[in-house]
Amino acid sequence: MAALTDLTIAEAQAGLEKGEFSSKEITKAHISAIEEARELNAYVTETPERALADAEASDKRRAAGDVGALDGLPIAIKDLFCTKGVQSTASSHMLEGFVPPYESTVSGKLVDAGMVMLGKTNLDEFAMGSSNETSYFGPVINPWKRNSDDQPLVPGGSSGGSAAAVAARLCLAATGTDTGGSIRQPASFCGIVGMKPTYGRCSRWGIVAFASSLDQAGPMTRTVRDAAIMLQSMVGFDPKDTTSAEVPVPDFQAVLGQDIKGLKIGIPSEYRVEGTDPEILALWDQGIKWLEDAGAEAVEVSLPRTKYALPAYYIIAPAEASSNLARYDGMRYGLREDGDSLAEVYENTRAAGFGNEVRRRILMGTYVLSAGYYDAYYIKAQKVRKLIADEFSAAFEAVDAILTPAVPSAAFAHKEKSDDLLGMYLNDVMTVPASLAGLPGISVPAGLSSDGLPLGLQLITKAFDEETLFRVADVLEQSAGFTAQPGQKG
């Protein structure tokens, strides 16, 4: 049998059911793996004692015949989710030591489903970044290395700790959050599956807010089936989140294994973004061929305003962030720095608590919302957002899903892009359009670059059509047959 840490969720479920191993055994295997791979810095907070207690409780439930959907499975939680009694930092000095007295809805649902919580994974500070280099707790190292050198690579971001942990076998699966690509881009960089559901599928309650009209939680796993299994336990209407969607939840696994004969797959030429790695464009062509070979019909679609999605995002997201992060004032929780006046306490606290990228985005957001610029930037961006969403709606009248690359490049080295602001922002050029439109998207590992690094392809469907998304992703995954594993594992 494969090592316990190499199992998929589906395999681990089967093994636990058959009594081949206990939750305690698979949990211990993961705790050891985490200890051996600390140099990856994937976790901000490890919770081995909690995990063992969770596992023992799960084994008792199983003995009593009363198990939940994810019972006994060791899972990691991005440190953007508030977890009751466990430090929740958003990888910011501002929230260092913050111990929520409540549980986020999504992590609470996973607890109810019986998960074993291994710990809280590293991320870009307040989820702002595409390389996990903005974390106050240090960068995460991608378990993959390129063939050409031994440089440590970034895992992508913002859910970089989750992606690295899943890839390095430091958990069976992890939660992520995606505002402009923070699940899908790191998933591509680390060779795993990353899925962002439709905006409103997962409750945002208890997730540290970045840009509220865009933030959405999702699963990060090693297979499409695992993503479907895990998503099932994350979704559902929540009265605590006013944007939570009161819609029926389908059985996401039911569509797996169905063929895609006759489905129309949209191919938007606008995603042939200048500067995209030619290998990625070739992989995209290969992906089209795979889906055609499986009986789908590739159809050209036009999304002409795609190139404006990223600049619109970099107005909207910082604007919402500047408003959301106004709450960090040093009064009720979080860091407080002294000052001679109340205003100075605020200013000193926020100067000390926020890192450079967060500060830059708050200032950018404050600027575009300030008197005289509000209409020119913020309202303008919201109008462009509407046009982009309308273009997707029109496209989905003709096609069932859209296939694009997930990222414009493979993982890069630490500090390689940290001085190139706009170059860093370009990482999300393929993922941001669907975010603005609130659509579900999934990154599926589809191949390796010539330098030995994983590359993902992205599928997008219309809102609340995760079933078609999983159905096509499953076929894409089978066709790609991606079995490569990173060199550095736990």
Added chain:
Amino acid sequence: MSVDKSTVARIAQLARIKVPEDDLDALADELSKIVGWVEQLDEVDTEGVAPMASTAEGTVLRQRDDIVTDGDCRDDVLSNAPETTNGYFVVPKVIE
């Protein structure tokens, strides 16, 4: 449009973040770069387009029953406060 040093100082004050004088020039450069880049949106004709604040705009805001759903958890609320006394938050003096 470029963002100058005094504008950075002004928005930093609006955002209540102390920015050291030494950082202002670099921030002005960075924000100018970002602002200059996002201004490509001016190429898009948005005449008559309604701004979209959220993709959940079709959702009707729900009203919940007017009953207490939370509360009686003072110690929880205070548990992460930088300073408390007798069940209250302690904040810096506001009125001279």
